[in-house]
Amino acid sequence: MNPSPGRGSTPDPGRHHRALVEHLVSLKKRSGRSYARLASNSRTTGSADGTGSVSATTLKRVVDLTQGVPVERAVTAYVRACGVGGEENALGLWRAARVESRGRLAGLRAPHVDSIRTRADLAAALAAAYERAGAPALRVVRARAADAGIPGDVLLPLSTVWRTARRRGLPATWKQCAAFLRGCGVSARHMGRWEEAWERAVAGRTAVRGRSLSRPARGALVRRGRTPSPVINWTPELEQSLMTLAKALAICAEDVKPKTDNMARTAVMVGKVVCGLQLERSGMAAVNALSALLRSLEATTRLNGLGPSSGQLPPVQGRRTLAPGAG
Structure with missing residues (x-):
């Protein structure tokens, strides 16, 4: 006979909990064993995988609906002590009862x-x-x-x-x-x-x-011939901002490029006249850094199909470009 929930039990047993208890009680009936005998059997059936033995009192609580959903270890020990199979079904019902009682999965x-x-x-x-x-x-x-x-x-x-x-x-x-x-x-x-x-x-x-997949997502910036790692998906707002930035970089690259050769010559001359080789090296290092920045700017503009050679830049009013040698 299935145990009935006690007065004032909170929360009430769920459908899956009741199904679990019914299944366990049916296994005990098929085994024809008392709780004391089941407790004795659990000492040997649970030792192989660490399930461990359980007392007769614990086994009674497993099928008591007022005690809440039992722990998995106790359910496993109960089923193995009965010795009539049904462990897989019991654990499936136990998992459903736990999900039901915790109520967190849907959230x-x-x-x-x-x-x-x-x-x-x-x-x-x-x-x-x-x-x-x-x-x-x-x-x-x-x-x-x-x-x-x-x-x-x-x-x-x-x-x-x-x-x-x-x-x-x-x-x-x-x-x-x-x-x-x-x-x-x-x-x-x-x-x-x-x-x-x-x-x-x-x-x-x-x-x-x-x-x-080597195919980049739509709107991703990828250098040709290289596999993206990672692929960046741009929103329309970000892509518009990037295009504006690329146009500004293209203008900057066009303005800066004529000056780099002149700056290199000036750095060599100042280094030789004022402080010798050390200042010359420092000046060249600064020019090399500026050249690297320029190459990066040009690469960015080419990547976006912009720049003076692309024909996509609008004319900029008031832009002043120094001629080579202007210093």
Whole structure:
């Protein structure tokens, strides 16, 4: 007979919690064992993976609706002590009951993994993965994060689990992210889609399975012949501001260029007359720095299809250009 919720229990048991208890009670009936016998069995069935033994009192609380949703360890010990199977179904019902009782999953508004585009999307999706896993203990997530012989405490610090689960931050690397997902029960066959989401949100590039697309996003500034890293998506306002800046840089480059040769000659002459070789070197260093700036300005204007040779610059009234040799 299923236990009934106690008077004044808060909150009332949810639909999934009731389904979990019904399933566990049915397993006990099939086993034909008393709680004392189940407690005795838990000493041996739980020792292999660290589940541990539980008392008869704890086992009774597992199926008591007034006690709230039990912890995962107690549910696992209960099912294994019954010895009639049903563990996978029990854990699925337990996760649903935890999600129902915590009531946080809907508030995250997490996008589907294929719809993740930003770091905020990724943070919400990872927190949702933790909630769908039943919000297990942080140490349990860390232990399940182990992979290829590397222990979970090496791959995934508890502080990272805490920040990620509470949407306070993201894992530092994809390996940490994958470890967190394993700890939340995400299967290996879904990891490829999660890695693509990581690439989109964190690495800042559009990715497909196993490779990155070299095609830049519309409106991105990319040097020809080079793969963008990262691709920058400009809003119309930013792009208009950039075009205005590029026009100003083109005018500046046109004005500065005739002066660099004259400045180089002047620096050499002053260095020789006044202080010798040291001042000459300092003057040349300043001229070289100015020349490097000029090359950068010219590259920027060419990149945007602007400059005196492009024919796109409007005439500028009142602009004064010094002739070579004017000093």
